[in-house]
Structure formats: structure tokens, C-alpha cells
Amino acid sequence: MTQANDNFLKLQRNYLFRDIADKVKAFQTSHPEAHIISLGIGDVTQPLAPAVIQAMHKAVEEMGHEETFRGYGPEQGYEFLRQAIVDGDFRPRGIEMDIDEVFVSDGAKSDTGNIGDILSSDSTVGVTDPIYPVYIDSNVMSGRAGALTPQGLWNRITYMPCTAANDFTPEIPDHKVDIIYLCYPNNPTGTVISRQQLQQWVDYARRWGSLIMYDAAYEAYIQDPEIPHSIYEIEGAKECAIEFHSYSKTAGFTGTRCGYTIVPKALKAYSDGQPVSLNQLWTRRQSTKYNGTSYITQRGAAATYTPEGRAQIQETIQYYMTNARLMLQTLAKAGFTTYGGHDAPYIWLKTPDGVGSWQFFETLLHQAHLVSTPGVGFGPSGEGYIRLTAFGKRQDCEEAMKRIIRL
Amino acid sequence: MTQANDNFLKLQRNYLFRDIADKVKAFQTSHPEAHIISLGIGDVTQPLAPAVIQAMHKAVEEMGHEETFRGYGPEQGYEFLRQAIVDGDFRPRGIEMDIDEVFVSDGAKSDTGNIGDILSSDSTVGVTDPIYPVYIDSNVMSGRAGALTPQGLWNRITYMPCTAANDFTPEIPDHKVDIIYLCYPNNPTGTVISRQQLQQWVDYARRWGSLIMYDAAYEAYIQDPEIPHSIYEIEGAKECAIEFHSYSKTAGFTGTRCGYTIVPKALKAYSDGQPVSLNQLWTRRQSTKYNGTSYITQRGAAATYTPEGRAQIQETIQYYMTNARLMLQTLAKAGFTTYGGHDAPYIWLKTPDGVGSWQFFETLLHQAHLVSTPGVGFGPSGEGYIRLTAFGKRQDCEEAMKRIIRL
Numbered sequence: 001m002t003q004a005n006d007n008f009l010k011l012q013r014n015y016l017f018r019d020i021a022d023k024v025k026a027f028q029t030s031h032p033e034a035h036i037i038s039l040g041i042g043d044v045t046q047p048l049a050p051a052v053i054q055a056m057h058k059a060v061e062e063m064g065h066e067e068t069f070r071g072y073g074p075e076q077g078y079e080f081l082r083q084a085i086v087d088g089d090f091r092p093r094g095i096e097m098d099i100d101e102v103f104v105s106d107g108a109k110s111d112t113g114n115i116g117d118i119l120s121s122d123s124t125v126g127v128t129d130p131i132y133p134v135y136i137d138s139n140v141m142s143g144r145a146g147a148l149t150p151q152g153l154w155n156r157i158t159y160m161p162c163t164a165a166n167d168f169t170p171e172i173p174d175h176k177v178d179i180i181y182l183c184y185p186n187n188p189t190g191t192v193i194s195r196q197q198l199q200q201w202v203d204y205a206r207r208w209g210s211l212i213m214y215d216a217a218y219e220a221y222i223q224d225p226e227i228p229h230s231i232y233e234i235e236g237a238k239e240c241a242i243e244f245h246s247y248s249k250t251a252g253f254t255g256t257r258c259g260y261t262i263v264p265k266a267l268k269a270y271s272d273g274q275p276v277s278l279n280q281l282w283t284r285r286q287s288t289k290y291n292g293t294s295y296i297t298q299r300g301a302a303a304t305y306t307p308e309g310r311a312q313i314q315e316t317i318q319y320y321m322t323n324a325r326l327m328l329q330t331l332a333k334a335g336f337t338t339y340g341g342h343d344a345p346y347i348w349l350k351t352p353d354g355v356g357s358w359q360f361f362e363t364l365l366h367q368a369h370l371v372s373t374p375g376v377g378f379g380p381s382g383e384g385y386i387r388l389t390a391f392g393k394r395q396d397c398e399e400a401m402k403r404i405i406r407l
Numbered sequence: 408m409t410q411a412n413d414n415f416l417k418l419q420r421n422y423l424f425r426d427i428a429d430k431v432k433a434f435q436t437s438h439p440e441a442h443i444i445s446l447g448i449g450d451v452t453q454p455l456a457p458a459v460i461q462a463m464h465k466a467v468e469e470m471g472h473e474e475t476f477r478g479y480g481p482e483q484g485y486e487f488l489r490q491a492i493v494d495g496d497f498r499p500r501g502i503e504m505d506i507d508e509v510f511v512s513d514g515a516k517s518d519t520g521n522i523g524d525i526l527s528s529d530s531t532v533g534v535t536d537p538i539y540p541v542y543i544d545s546n547v548m549s550g551r552a553g554a555l556t557p558q559g560l561w562n563r564i565t566y567m568p569c570t571a572a573n574d575f576t577p578e579i580p581d582h583k584v585d586i587i588y589l590c591y592p593n594n595p596t597g598t599v600i601s602r603q604q605l606q607q608w609v610d611y612a613r614r615w616g617s618l619i620m621y622d623a624a625y626e627a628y629i630q631d632p633e634i635p636h637s638i639y640e641i642e643g644a645k646e647c648a649i650e651f652h653s654y655s656k657t658a659g660f661t662g663t664r665c666g667y668t669i670v671p672k673a674l675k676a677y678s679d680g681q682p683v684s685l686n687q688l689w690t691r692r693q694s695t696k697y698n699g700t701s702y703i704t705q706r707g708a709a710a711t712y713t714p715e716g717r718a719q720i721q722e723t724i725q726y727y728m729t730n731a732r733l734m735l736q737t738l739a740k741a742g743f744t745t746y747g748g749h750d751a752p753y754i755w756l757k758t759p760d761g762v763g764s765w766q767f768f769e770t771l772l773h774q775a776h777l778v779s780t781p782g783v784g785f786g787p788s789g790e791g792y793i794r795l796t797a798f799g800k801r802q803d804c805e806e807a808m809k810r811i812i813r814l
Contacts, residue, residue, distance in 0.1 A: 001616035002585045003527035004676035004683045008691060015694060043478040053471035056703070060467060063663065064460035066800070070662040071450040106513055106664075106698070113696030114521075117548060120410035137695045141524060178409045209408035255477040255702040256470065257513075269411035276411045284415060287422060288544045289520030291513070295662040296463070297701055393473070 007143045016133055016377035017041055020361075024371055031369075037400045039388040040371035042187065042346070044252045046319060046393075048300070049312035052251060055303035059296040073292040076283065077104025077260065081302045085260055088305040089245070095232045101264050101279060103286060104293050104301075108217050108246040108259040113138040114289070115213065115242060115261070118281040119179065119269060126158040126177035128170045130188055130378030130385075132215070135181045144179075152380065161381040162189060164350065168339060169193075172200060176208040182231075183215035185222060188378045188387040189348040190340015192227045198234050205240035211269065211278075212241040217259075220250040220317055222343045238264035242278070249345065249391075251304045251313045258293055258301045320345050323397045324390035330401035345390040348375070357383055368403040414550045423540055423784035424448055427768075431778055438776075444807045446795040447778035449594065449753070451659045453726060453800075455707070456719035459658060462710035466703040480699040483690065484511025484667065488709045492667055495712040496652070502639045505672065508686060510693060511700050511708075514666040515624050515653040520545040521696070522620065522649060522668070525688040526586065526676060533565040533584035535577045537595055537785030537792075539622070542588045551586075559787065568788040569596060571757065575746060576600075579607055583615040589638075590622035592629060595785045595794040596755040597747015599634045605641050612647035618676065618685075619648040624666075627657040627724055629750045645671035649685070656752065656798075658711045658720045665700055665708045727752050730804045731797035737808035752797040755782070764790055775810040 020040055028036055048056075062068035076082070082099040090097045105111050113134060121143045127135055136157065139145045146156030153159060158177050160170035168191040170182075182201065184193040193201075205212050212231065219229040231237045243262040247253035263282045268275040303309040324341045331338050331349060341347040349372075351360040357374035364370040364386070373389075375382030392400070427447055435443055455463075469475035483489070489506040497504045512518050520541060528550045534542055543564065546552045553563030560566060565584050567577035575598040577589075589608065591600040600608075612619050619638065626636040638644045650669040654660035670689045675682040710716040731748045738745050738756060748754040756779075758767040764781035771777040771793070780796075782789030799807070 001677040002530060002618040004678045004685070004688060005525050005527055006678050008525060008688050009678050009683065011691060041479075045473070045476070045478070047473050047476040048470045050471065053467055056467045056470075057464060060460055060463045060703075063455045063463075064457065066452070066454050069452070069454040069659075071452070071659075072448075072661045106701075109698040110696060118412050118415060120412055123409060134695055141692070141695065211409040252476075252478075254479045255699075257698065257701045270408040271411045271413050271416050276416065278411070281411060281415050284418060285548070288541055288548065289517060291516040291664065292662075294513075294664045294701055294704055296467075296703060 005141065007141050010145070010148060011137060011140050012148075016373070019377075020371065020373065024365065027365055034369045036365075036369045036371060037392065037396045038371040039392060039400055040373045042249070042389050042391060043254050044249065044391045046252055046316045048252050048256065049304065049309055049316065051303045051306055051309035051312055052300045056296050056300040059299035063296065070295045073295055073298070075287045075290055075292045076100070077102065077293060078295070078298050081298045084302050084305040090230065090232065093230060093233055095230060097232075097262070098265065101262055103261045103263060103282060104298060105259050105261060105290070106257040106293050107248060108215065108244040108261075109134060111259060111261040112213065112215060112244055114285070115282070116142050116144070117285050117289075118278060119211070123178035124156060124158065124176070126160060126173060126180045128182065128186070129159040129161050129380060130375060130382035131181065132183060132187050133378065135213070159379070159381075162186075162191070163381050164339065169197060172204050177210055179211050179213060180205065181213045181215070183217070185218040185344035186340070186346075187218065188346055188373065188375065188382065190344035190346035191348070192222065192224070192343045195226065195228050195234065198228055198231060202231070202234045202237050202240060206236050210240065211267075212237075214241050214243045216243055217246040218249055218344050219245070220313070221321065221345050223321065224343055227343055232262070232264075238266045240267070242267065247301050247304065250317070251301070252316060253301070256297055256300060258297045319394070320390045323392060323394060326397060327388060327390060327401060330404060334404055341390065347388040347390065349386050349388055351384050351386060354384060357386055360386055368400075368407050370400055370403060412548065414548050417552070417555060418544060418547055419555075423780070426784075427778065427780065431772065434772055441776045443772075443776045443778060444799065444803045445778040446799060446807055447780045449656070449796050449798060450661050451656065451798045453659055453723045455659050455663065456711065456716055456723065458710045458713055458716035458719055459707045463703050463707040466706035470703065477702045480702055480705070482694045482697055482699045483507070484509065484700060485702070485705050488705045491709050491712040497637065497639065500637060500640055502637060504639070504669065508669055508671050510668045510670060510689060511705060512666050512668060512697070513664040513700050514655060515622065515651040515668075516541060518651055518666060518668040519620065519622060521692070522689070523549050523551070524692050524696075525685060526618070530585035531563060531565065531583075533567060533580060533587045535589065535593070536566040536568050536787060537782060537789035538588065539590060539594050540785065542620070566786070566788075569593075569598070570788050571746065576604060579611050584617055586618050586620060587612065588620045588622070590624070592625040592751035593747070593753075594625065595753055595780065595782065595789065597751035597753035598755070599629065599631070599750045602633065602635050602641065605635055605638060609638070609641045609644050609647060613643050617647065618674075619644075621648050621650045623650055624653040625656055625751050626652070627720070628728065628752050630728065631750055634750055639669070639671075645673045647674070649674065654708050654711065657724070658708070659723065660708070663704055663707060665704045726801070727797045730799060730801065733804060734795060734797060734808060737811060741811055748797065754795040754797065756793050756795055758791050758793060761791060764793055767793055775807075775814045777807055777810060
């Protein structure tokens with residue numbers, strides 16, 4: 001009898017967004033007349049930029065002719081895209097990068113999930129709490145999380161609470177944690193990290209030899225010029241951090257699928273006390289288990305770095321950030337306490353009168369026909385909060401805010 | 408210090424196709440005038456079918472308008488494609504399949520590499536020899552392969568030699584092996600498996616509780632109506648086999664990236680003696696570490712099931728198979744012994760006078776400016792063979808055969 005990976009059986013049965021979908025479906029079935037507006041799952045609503053569309057049409061056309069057809073591409077991504085990334089996302093911030101440190105993929109979810117392949121399954125893990133559930137679940141699958149305690153925490157994971165009480169600033173551990181997950185601008189709280197705070201994390205990682213998994217999927221939403229967009233803006237970060245980027249929220253690629261991951265050549269892990277290049281290990285992992293991202297998609301992603309493409313995706317980002325401003329204003333007027341939403345497309349709303357996340361989720365669904373995401377779904381420190389996203393269409397966003405005021 | 412996954416360090420340093428590329432590059436540099444023709448790596452050369460191009464243009468256009476834009480799709484793939492797969496690839500062969508048993512992905516390499524995530528890392532592995540190197544390398548990475556012996560074999564892997572002596576029919580093991588990799592039509596030998604032989608494998612797997620990983624990436628090349636296209640044509644296979652499919656060779660998607668994997672609901676592994684649904688485990692794995700295949704790509708793949716799409720991809724397959732016939736005829740005329748090439752795009756050529764694979768590779772490169780793939784690169788039983796592919800352009804294929812005759 002073939003044995004399953006037992007770690008999978010430790011996973012809690014249901015998945016946050018599926019639970020929400022089930023509850024929404026049940027409500028819609030019993031209230032077919034209700035016009036439900038979702039401020040829940042973080043999916044975008046605006047179409048791809050014209051420059052991206054044009055580039056992809058051209059790429060599709062190339063695939064239809066023998067002279068311009070493309071077969072297998074480089075597993076790591078085409079040079080035209082990797083060079084555009086280095087020149088567009090890093091050089092302007094004073095970060096020098098070799099294109100061999102850039103790995104194009106089908107999205108940050110794949111990379112953050114698969115990156116653990118190259119590290120020891122004995123490594124310890126630290127996460128901010130609340131957190132995007134995939135970071136934890138992928139570590140449960142690989143056995144790094146240990147066992148689930150009655151409190152719903154994993155006994156081998158170090159949780160770093162982020163709440164209003166500590167201004168959503170995770171306390172740096174006083175002990176060694178091998179792998180630290182940080183996501184800024186943060187999903188779900190919408191808060192950001194300052195240069196000084198990020199420097200402290202880099203210092204911590206270098207002191208203990210820890211590895212930071214830095215998820216920068218929302219960096220394009222940063223409005224404040226003082227806030228770092230990349231961990232590599234911090235000195236020493238190339239020796240201790242892997243960084244994940246995505247075109248999903250930057251350029252509306254949630255259904256088109258493209259992202260990239262930076263694994264600096266200076267980054268080492270250890271085996272038998274000897275340093276090992278994680279760049280080489282990830283190259284080998286991707287060459288063996290991945291066959292590159294669609295040529296058409298890569299052409300689309302590259303178009304976001306052209307002057308027109310850049311202007312068009314900025315316009316869409318500002319569209320969503322206008323939603324966020326509108327929401328923040330209305331929510332403040334309605335007497336709610338909120339966090340985030342200034343440099344991120346997420347608003348972290350404190351539930352009134354200390355009611356539970358799921359209870360407030362139900363209130364919003366039943367009384368205002370609004371879908372939110374219960375904060376506790378992102379971890380215990382999310383209890384008493386809900387997450388709202390600014391990715392809706394303007395009219396839905398406006399209608400949602402009217403309902404909030406009425407409520 | 409963060410520890411690396413030590414298993415990665417056991418991998419042999421170089422990768423077959425990279426070695427070949429290096430040798431070809433070196434030769435081209437020292438012989439800039441040589442017109443090198445590749446019959447080596449298994450990449451296609453013919454453009455995508457017009458029906459596929461048309462469907463992808465339409466999908467790109469949809470992504471550019473708010474009303475038709477698509478964000479996150481289902482991780483398992485859109486229903487329109489999964490239904491087309493069930494109706495197009497299985498029902499006509501008398502195989503009933505639920506669409507929830509179909510998992511669309513970015514290609515068979517990702518799926519064959521990642522599938523091990525859901526199984527115990529203690530599982531034993533059996534492979535035919537020669538074999539596509541990824542099956543072994545991905546098991547080395549997960550620790551299932553054990554240690555490398557001085558003979559270049561992994562001590563926890565059961566090798567099943569396939570040579571002319573046994574008519575390329577692997578002997579069924581006399582002991583239990585947890586996971587068996589089979590690929591038919593075979594890469595690299597181009598040979599096929601009969602219904603009776605496949606039934607024996609299914610019987611073996613059911614007797615011992617083994618799991619068969621069946622790679623059907625080349626099934627569209629089968630010409631002989633007696634040869635099975637899917638392991639599910641065999642009774643009982645749904646209880647013991649996962650099957651991998653790819654549009655790479657079927658429809659020229661090597662650069663467009665799409666494939667699918669069948670994980671039947673009847674398929675169980677075990678944990679603490681209790682049966683566990685592998686369909687559920689793979690659903691969870693994909694929901695956590697994958698975010699679905701590009702909508703545009705899925706529309707392209709679905710177009711291969713329309714009457715026009717079907718006719719067009721058949722035409723391309725026949726183009727390659729005509730190459731194969733041409734090659735087989737010429738090679739026979741030149742006195743070579745060959746295998747495969749009748750129901751597969753690969754020809755397995757016995758080197759003359761028992762010279763080594765790499766030596767004959769060098770001879771072909773230096774004296775005929777032809778690139779082949781040394782059989783030994785696919786495993787010890789490939790020594791004394793080279794693999795030739797029929798994926799070239801017709802004129803290159805004809806020119807290559809002229810050079811062989813001259814040689």
C-alpha cells in the first residue's frame with residue numbers, strides 16, 4: 001500500500017475562502033433577490049492594460065507562424081523580461097541585480113509554496129499573525145509546522161502577533177528562527193513597514209543566519225515615498241532574503257498568471273556546515289520541476305515596463321487606491337476604526353463592540369449584502385477584525401459604502 | 408544558519424540537455440561555417456494550429472474589457488476545458504470520468520515533479536531504464552532515491568532495464584515497489600506497450616497496492632489502433648494509476664504551457680492504515696501551491712477539441728510522423744538498427760559496432776553536424792543507443808538523412 005504524505009492530513013479541513021464562498025452561496029440561495037457585493041477575496045476587476053493586450057496579441061500571432069514560433073523557453077524566463085525587471089523594478093531604486101538572480105514564474109503563490117523544496121524540512125518557521133494562509137499550509141505539508149495545538153496554533157511555528165496594540169509591528173524574536181515570512185505592504189492588514197524596521201529584520205537575519213521570505217506582491221500600491229518597495233533597498237538583504245513579486249495585483253494578472261522571484265547569488269544556506277548557493281538550488285529545482293512561463297504571458301508582463309504600459313497600470317492602481325480612499329472616508333464617518341488602505345489595497349477594519357470576526361462577517365452579509373473576509377481566518381491575532389479589499393468596481397464600492405452608512 | 412535540503416546536493420552536477428548544449432556550442436564556435444541540425448532535444452518546430460491561435464486572440468481580447476475580463480480561475484482549471492478533456496480524450500475510448508478527476512496545469516513536467524508532494528517520502532520508486540531524467544531527479548530531491556552507488560544508480564530505486572534483448576519490455580518486479588513510473592509511447596525509446604502488458608502492470612499494482620505514474624504525453628502519436636492511449640482503458644486502473652497528459656507534443660504547446668493530470672477518485676493511498684483519497688490530497692496541494700493555468704492558454708487548449716482544431720493538430724502530428732517514416736527508411740537503408748518511430752516521435756538507434764552513446768553523439772556532431780541525444784543520458788541501459796526526434800522541419804530532416812547516408 002502506497003503511503004500518503006501524512007502531513008497533509010494535519011491540514012485543517014476547510015479553506016478560508018471556500019468557507020466564505022459556501023456561506024455566500026447559501027445566503028444567495030435563500031435570498032435570491034439580494035445584490036451581493038464582494039469586498040472579500042483579493043481579486044481584481046479592471047481589465048488588462050491596452051499595452052499588455054497588444055503585446056499578447058502580437059505574441060499569439062508569432063506562435064502561429066513557423067518563422068516566429070517559440071517552443072520551450074528558458075525555465076528561468078526569457079531574457080527580455082528578466083532584463084526589463086532588473087531595469088524597471090530594481091535599478092531605479094539603486095539596487096543592482098544580475099538577471100540570473102531573477103526567476104520568472106506563473107505567480108507568487110507557486111513560488112512561495114515551492115520554495116521550501118530547497119530547504120531542510122527540519123527548518124523552523126516564523127510568521128506574522130495574521131498571515132496569508134498559504135505560507136503556513138505549505139509548511140504544514142512539508143512537516144515544518146509540527147502539530148496543531150488545541151489553541152489552533154502549530155507547535156513548531158513562531159507566531160509574531162500584529163495588532164493595534166503594537167501598531168501592527170511584529171516583535172523581532174529573541175531566538176533563532178530559520179525561515180521568517182514577511183509580507184509588505186501587508187496582506188491582510190494593509191499596513192507597511194518602514195526602512196528602519198526592515199533594517200532591524202535584516203540585522204536579525206544576518207545575526208542568526210535566518211532566511212527572510214519577503215513577499216512584495218503589493219509594492220506597486222505604495223504611495224508614501226519613504227516606504228521601501230523591496231527588501232534589497234536595505235543593506236545586507238541580499239545575504240539573507242528571497243523576494244517574491246507578482247503581476248497579479250500590479251497589472252491585473254490574476255487570471256493571466258505571471259510573477260517572479262529574486263534569489264540573490266550572495267544568498268547561502270548550509271549543508272554539513274558548508275555554504276550552498278540557494279540560487280543554484282532554485283535553478284535546479286525549477287529546471288527539474290518547471291518548464292517556464294508561457295511566452296505569450298511573458299510578453300504581456302514585459303509590456304508593463306514600457307512607458308505606455310507603465311502609465312496604464314499606474315492608472316488602474318490609482319483607480320483602486322481611489323476606491324480605498326473612498327472606503328476609508330466612509331468608514332471613518334460611520335465611526336469604524338480602520339488600519340491600512342493608504343499604501344495597500346487592503347483595509348483592516350476593527351469590528352465594533354469587540355464582536356468576533358465571523359459574527360461581523362455574518363452581520364455584513366445578512367444586513368448589507370456585503371462580503372468581507374473574517375480576520376481570524378488569517379490567524380488568531382486577526383480575531384476582532386475583517387479585511388476589506390479595494391479591488392472592486394467603483395460603482396460597487398460606492399454602493400457598498402452607502403450600505404455601510406445605512407447599517 | 409538555515410539548512411539546505413541536503414538531497415539536492417546528491418544530484419549529479421550536470422543536466423543531460425545542458426551538457427549537450429555546451430558541446431554543440433563549443434563545436435559551433437570552432438566551426439562557425441557548420442550548419443548544425445538538431446535531432447536532439449524533443450522540442451517541436453511547427454506553429455500552433457489556426458484554431459488555437461484564433462481562440463487565444465479571442466481570449467486576449469476578452470481580458471482587455473471589463474465585461475469579459477477574467478481574474479482568478481479555478482485552481483483545477485476551467486470547466487470548459489475539463490469537460491472538453493473528458494468528452495474528447497476519454498469518453499470516445501469508453502472511459503467515464505468525472506471532471507473533478509481532471510486537473511489542468513502548466514504542463515506534465517510540473518505535475519510529474521510535484522505529484523510526489525502528496526506521497527510519503529519513504530515510498531520506494533521503480534523506473535524503467537532508460538527513462539526521462541526528471542522522474543528520478545524529482546525523487547532524489549525528496550529523498551526517495553537514497554544514495555548514488557559507484558555504478559551511478561540510486562540505491563533505493565528499482566531499475567527495470569528496457570533493451571533490445573527484452574524487446575524493450577520492462578520485467579515486472581518480483582517485490583513490492585510503491586511508486587512505478589511508466590511512460591508510453593516511451594520517451595526515449597519510442598516503443599509502445601500492448602494492452603496485455605499494461606494489464607499485467609495494473610494487476611501487479613493492485614496486488615501489491617502500488618501506484619503507477621503513467622505518462623501519456625505522446626499518446627496522440629499512436630498510429631496502431633490496438634495500442635492503448637490511456638491506462639484507464641485497462642480495467643482496474645482507476646484504483647492504481649495517475650495519468651499525465653500534455654499539449655506540448657500533441658498541439659505544439661512547449662512554449663505555451665498546458666497539460667493535465669488525472670487523479671481518479673477511486674485512488675487511495677494510506678495513512679496509519681486508513682485509506683486517504685489522493686484526489687483530495689492533490690486538490691489541496693494544487694489549491695495551496697498553484698493558482699491555475701492562464702485563461703488564455705486554457706482557451707487555446709480547449710480549441711484543440713473542436714472539429715477544426717482536431718483536424719489541424721492531426722495534420723501536424725502526421726507531418727512529424729512522416730519525418731519519422733523518412734528517418735526510419737533512411738536509417739534502415741544505411742544499415743542502422745532502430746526501434747520506435749512508428750507510434751512515437753522518437754527513434755532509438757543502436758550505435759554501430761557497439762560504440763558508446765557519447766562517442767557516437769560526437770561522431771554525428773563532428774562528421775555530420777547533427778545533434779542527437781546520447782541514450783546513456785537516460786540511464787545505464789541506454790548505453791549503446793542514441794535518441795533521434797522527428798520534431799524537425801521537413802527540409803532539415805531530409806538534409807539530416809542525406810548526411811547520414813553520406814556518413
